[in-house]
Amino acid sequence: MATNTSIEWADKTWSPIIGCDKVSPGCDHCYAISTARIREHNPNPKISAAFAGTTERNEDGISWTGKVNLLDDRLTEPLRWKKPRKVFVNSLSDLFHAEVPDKFIAHVFAVMALTPRHTYQVLTKRHARMRSLLSSREFVALVDDHREQLQPGCGDFAWPLPNVWLGVSVENQKWADIRIPALLETPAAVRFLSCEPLLGPIDLCGPIVPGRGRPKLTYWLDGRPGWGPEQTDDRGRVFQRLAVGPRLDWVIVGGESGPKARAMHPDWARTIRDQCAHSGVPFFFKQWGEWGPAPFIVRVCDPDVGWKGTDEELAAAKGDSEARGATHVHTGHSREENGERRYWLHEIGHKPWSLERVGLPEGTAAIRRWGKKRAGRELDGQVHDAFPA
Incomplete structure (x- = not known):
């Protein structure tokens, strides 16, 4: 079954596979689990x-x-869609799950190959299997066999498929360091990241060492420079041109939604946004999720003048400030738990209209639980909706 979707970066979902299991903290509150549970009891x-x-x-x-x-x-649903669409593949599973046979995955790629009018977005946390399969000549031959079975005489095709975008989910630096290199080693026309839910800071340019800058660059956003393949000019001389290796073509960032949502520090999103802007990589801010920025203090009057209205008006002004002001502070502090960094929030004890409040310590951010819809999609007053060309 394919459905139109509310996912901001896709037009439609296509789910020929249902079911999964958890592999990292980003899976803890997966929306697909509750969706599958409800539909499992559908009449x-x-x-x-x-x-x-x-x-x-x-x-x-x-x-x-x-x-x-x-x-x-x-499997063959996309063959019947005439209008070009951006299709998110397997929103309720993972195409490269260990229980999905190679032949079934090849069939999915065959359908994508036969429908170049659509753009397919494949997102996985099983980076190793994706890299292994899509780098295999045997798998490409399997895809070709399925193409011929579906449409005899369909002719040659390009590999990697030009209409398939491959992405990995990375929720923190640990999984970025593991999954991004595997993605860059995978044949793909477009490579992208989904940093959702973003559960910790991610540096896409290489770690900063105090006093030394970035001595170990990752080149994930810019491509690693090096020598290209040998070439021969018209006089028989062999030479190599400078070349740039594979890089990330698109980055999505989003906070977590749902009743048990973990909060995203605004600076984590800003850092990725700024690094993408520096390297000219399209950046898409999907959502804040349940938690979003809020003013640390909302002034109800000039502190030097004091309140000049009635008690009723003062109560209304304080109520308004409480509705708009921060209730928590994200400190960015963390602890090690099962090999992962876990971050927590500090609940603010003072009301947001208190005139005695002072500024927040550096590195902290005032936030509150707005709910996904009210938190919105603006990052510092701007909607970021960039896509790869």
């Missing part, structure tokens, strides 16, 4: 069968069982 037997057995209730609530359902009847 329509075709829908409930597609989701059957994929979720379970345990001591942590609702979780994946690890069962993956392959839905052959959905």
Whole structure:
């Protein structure tokens, strides 16, 4: 089944696979689990069968069982879509999950190859399998076989597929360091990151060493410079031109939504935005999520003059400031837990209209739980909606 989607960077979702399991902290509050749980009990037997057995209730609530359902009847859906679309592939699973056979993945790529009018966005946390499969001649031959079965005499095709964007999810620096190099080693027309939910700071340019700047550049945003393949000029002389290696073509950032959402420090998003701008990489800010910036203090009057209105007006002004002002501070402080950095919030004890409040310490940010819709998509007053060319 394919559906129109509210995901800001896609027009449609295509889910020939249902089911998954958790592999890193970014999966902890996955929206797809609750979606699958609801549809597993849908009164329509075709829908409930597609989701059957994929979720379970345990001591942590609702979780994946690890069962993956392959839905052959959905494989050829894009062949019937005439209007070009941006299609998010497998929003309720991971195409490179260990339980998905190579042949099934090849069939998905064959359909994408036969529909160049669409742009497909494939996002994974299984970076190693993606790199291995898509670098394999045997897999490319398998894709070609499926193409011929679907449309005999369809002719040659280019690899990597020019209409397929490949991305990895990275929620913090640990997983950025692991997944991004694998993505850059994977054949792809467009490579992108989804830093959602962003659970910690990510430096895409290389770690800063005090007093030394960035001695170990990553070149993830700019491409590593080096020598290209040998060439021969018309006089028989062999030479090499300077070349730039693969780089990230697009970066998406977003905070977490849902009842148990973890807050994103605004500076984490700003850092990635600024690094993308410096390197000319399109940046897409998807959402703040449940938590978003709020004023640390909302003045209800001039402190030197004092309040000149009635008590009723003062109560109304204070109520307004409480509705708009910060309730928490994100300190950026963390602790090590199961090999991951875990960040926490400090609840503000004073009301946002208190005239006695002073400025926040450097590195902290005033935020509150607005809810996804009210928090919105503006980062420092601007919507960032850039896409790769």
